[in-house]
Amino acid sequence: xxKRFSELLPKEERGNACSVRVPKRQILTLPELRANPFQERxxxxxxxxxxxxxxxxxEDFLDMLSVFSDSATSEVKSHYAFRIFDxxxxxxxxxxxxxxLVNCLTGxxxxxxxxxxxxxxxxxxxxxxxxxxxxxxxxxxxxxHVVSRSPxxxxxxxxxx
Amino acid sequence: xxxxxxxxxxLSKWKKWKRTSSKSLKKVLNEVKGWSSxxxxxxxxxxxxxxxxxxxxxxxxxxxRFLVLLNFINFILMFSFVTLxxxxxxxxxxxxxxxxxxxxNIEYNCTIYEPSGNKGLVYFFxxxxxxxxxTGFLEVTSLFYGYYTIDSVWISIMRYNLPLAxxxxxxxxLALSLIWIIKRSVEGFKQNLVHDADQFQSYCxxxxxxxxxxxTDPNAARLKHRSLQYELQTxxxxxxxxxxIEHRTIKEKLRIYSLRISINIIVLAIxxxxxxxxxxxxxxxxxxxxxxxxxxxxxxxxxQYLPSIVITLANLIGPLIFTFLIQFEDxxxxxxxxxxxxxxxxxxxxxxxxxxxxxxxxxxNCTADKCKPCGYNYKxxxxxxxxVGREMYKLMxxxxxxxxxxxxxxxxxxxxxxxxxxxxxxxxxxxxxxxISNNVLEIIYGQTICWIGTFFSPLLPAIATVKYFIxxxxxxxxxxxxxxxxxxxxxxxSSNFFFLAVLLIGLVLAFIPVGVSIASIPSSKACGPFRNFxxxxxxxxxxxxxxxxxxxxxxxxxxxxxxxxxxxxVICLIMFYFIALAGAHKRVVEQLREQLVLESRDKMFxxxxxxxxx
Numbered sequence: 001x002x003k004r005f006s007e008l009l010p011k012e013e014r015g016n017a018c019s020v021r022v023p024k025r026q027i028l029t030l031p032e033l034r035a036n037p038f039q040e041r042x043x044x045x046x047x048x049x050x051x052x053x054x055x056x057x058x059e060d061f062l063d064m065l066s067v068f069s070d071s072a073t074s075e076v077k078s079h080y081a082f083r084i085f086d087x088x089x090x091x092x093x094x095x096x097x098x099x100x101l102v103n104c105l106t107g108x109x110x111x112x113x114x115x116x117x118x119x120x121x122x123x124x125x126x127x128x129x130x131x132x133x134x135x136x137x138x139x140x141x142x143x144x145h146v147v148s149r150s151p152x153x154x155x156x157x158x159x160x161x
Numbered sequence: 162x163x164x165x166x167x168x169x170x171x172l173s174k175w176k177k178w179k180r181t182s183s184k185s186l187k188k189v190l191n192e193v194k195g196w197s198s199x200x201x202x203x204x205x206x207x208x209x210x211x212x213x214x215x216x217x218x219x220x221x222x223x224x225x226r227f228l229v230l231l232n233f234i235n236f237i238l239m240f241s242f243v244t245l246x247x248x249x250x251x252x253x254x255x256x257x258x259x260x261x262x263x264x265x266n267i268e269y270n271c272t273i274y275e276p277s278g279n280k281g282l283v284y285f286f287x288x289x290x291x292x293x294x295x296t297g298f299l300e301v302t303s304l305f306y307g308y309y310t311i312d313s314v315w316i317s318i319m320r321y322n323l324p325l326a327x328x329x330x331x332x333x334x335l336a337l338s339l340i341w342i343i344k345r346s347v348e349g350f351k352q353n354l355v356h357d358a359d360q361f362q363s364y365c366x367x368x369x370x371x372x373x374x375x376x377t378d379p380n381a382a383r384l385k386h387r388s389l390q391y392e393l394q395t396x397x398x399x400x401x402x403x404x405x406i407e408h409r410t411i412k413e414k415l416r417i418y419s420l421r422i423s424i425n426i427i428v429l430a431i432x433x434x435x436x437x438x439x440x441x442x443x444x445x446x447x448x449x450x451x452x453x454x455x456x457x458x459x460x461x462x463x464x465q466y467l468p469s470i471v472i473t474l475a476n477l478i479g480p481l482i483f484t485f486l487i488q489f490e491d492x493x494x495x496x497x498x499x500x501x502x503x504x505x506x507x508x509x510x511x512x513x514x515x516x517x518x519x520x521x522x523x524x525x526n527c528t529a530d531k532c533k534p535c536g537y538n539y540k541x542x543x544x545x546x547x548x549v550g551r552e553m554y555k556l557m558x559x560x561x562x563x564x565x566x567x568x569x570x571x572x573x574x575x576x577x578x579x580x581x582x583x584x585x586x587x588x589x590x591x592x593x594x595x596x597i598s599n600n601v602l603e604i605i606y607g608q609t610i611c612w613i614g615t616f617f618s619p620l621l622p623a624i625a626t627v628k629y630f631i632x633x634x635x636x637x638x639x640x641x642x643x644x645x646x647x648x649x650x651x652x653x654x655s656s657n658f659f660f661l662a663v664l665l666i667g668l669v670l671a672f673i674p675v676g677v678s679i680a681s682i683p684s685s686k687a688c689g690p691f692r693n694f695x696x697x698x699x700x701x702x703x704x705x706x707x708x709x710x711x712x713x714x715x716x717x718x719x720x721x722x723x724x725x726x727x728x729x730x731v732i733c734l735i736m737f738y739f740i741a742l743a744g745a746h747k748r749v750v751e752q753l754r755e756q757l758v759l760e761s762r763d764k765m766f767x768x769x770x771x772x773x774x775x
Contacts (some may be wrong), residue, residue: 153370
């Protein structure tokens, strides 16, 4: 992992890779993240930089890899998945978050988005299945409950270097 | 104590040895598995197709590979048991001789058969015509049944019963194909069952766990986006349609049912029209190709190929009509696809059956005493098995030519037009999509012809192997250069099972003509290994009568009613047991599912209580 991280840095700074922060656009050139529609959210969630520029240090990088590895428990994965899907960072997944999530899944570009009636129907179905207290949003414990019964979650929420 | 310690050491050494030996055995097995995966045919090609076009199209190509292997094994079977002994004995290798026993009590007229293998000076295009229609020089080769006019083969002092071997090899390859297909489809069936079982939380599962974070290739990512979009859209649409169906009024229901009945009648009428035209054309072609004396090369070839042309036209136009008609029937989309496919399958396979039936009606055309002495129309068809084999051969060659022609003359010009001409009509027509179901039906049609034809033409599986080999490369090139990725990605597991199920239907359909030819139509007296028997099946009873008394009694006992009825009842009992077991399992699954729902409701109740208490 250290090798992959240091490859991202320009040559001069490779010596002290442990303390340098890598800017976001460099991180996004990693092949594992390149094709991922959630790349921006991943960088935002795992970055601990105070400047808010979503750059990642080596520790952030290790954090990210450990969450996405096989040995992370399902609670850890669902916690971070919740933070990644929460686009407006208000602590719950409301309709706008779900809409953005579905648009990320179906791909960029105008012809690959669902129509608004389809989107409404889909969000209605999702909330019906997962919103237990019927408040129109999904809070972290509801999300964890839904994800724990989903068979594909553990195998899809995984990055292998 | 020392003895005890020594004992323990001895035991642990034994255990150690066992462990190390099992570990090394596992390592060796893994390495062998790794090497054998390199030997799999076209592994790299299919892998790259999967990456670019998705698993649905990849399943088509693995299906094609399976058929190549199946045909190759069939060819090896027929070749080693039938053709090889014949060739060895005809050329006298290994000190072998051929015994030709002329049939007793048969009128001389039945045994006249002079295939006109080309003698003397012939034009080059006669060879071409013979190659395309299986007459002339091909008729006397080992390609057709007529070559094997041998009653037994003597290799040194051993007697090789060629008629029996021919019949048993036929049964063997049919049984082998059946077992192999069933084995493959069972794996797909299990996957299918598991996949359909959980509709519980499908939306949440698809949205929250839909994206596979391991994807690194942009092409694969694009495919995944498209398939996710399509899956979500189809699920939503099915839900909308289901709600619409629930809210239908009685008047609407009546209207729809009457519309469906009338469309089914139209479909039936179309099918009957196709069958009748194939029958007429086959009769016409058989009558005319027998009297024309090679005057006009093109006209002769056209008449010979007329049945194949009509069948191909029917196979092309039929599916178009069916897809048009089914729009009016207002079914759920998934059911629409299945119904159209079933109709197309029925059309294609029934066409072959009608062709064979019309051939037989010609062969056993017994008006005006044409078949009195021999039991079949011996003047026109002295060696009728070769004729049937010839028709199957023509169908196969024509199929290959059509696939080549469509790819060269339809797909490539279309691609050129679309890339270079920007007029609106052309752009709307667009690039061709790789229609998986049509392509699969094409190759299943070819395979059914091969299965039927192998009894009449033992080298046909070799031709089929080469044909599918060529088709693989043609389709691969056509896919890469002319097709755009389909907008509707199909799930691979259900496709695999569907292909194999239709192939199984084709195989069962192939049993019928072969069975009828073997058991009920009298075999030709002028050619072939079954000259001395009334029908081809008679070899088996005659051979059994030569067995020792005890074995004979045993075999007759197995075939008698006293044995068959109890066995049948036992099989029925076993079947009922398994059906009951499956029903019980299903009920258990339903109960567990209900318990899950109750569980979530309990959790909801508790959470509400907690929030109230806070």
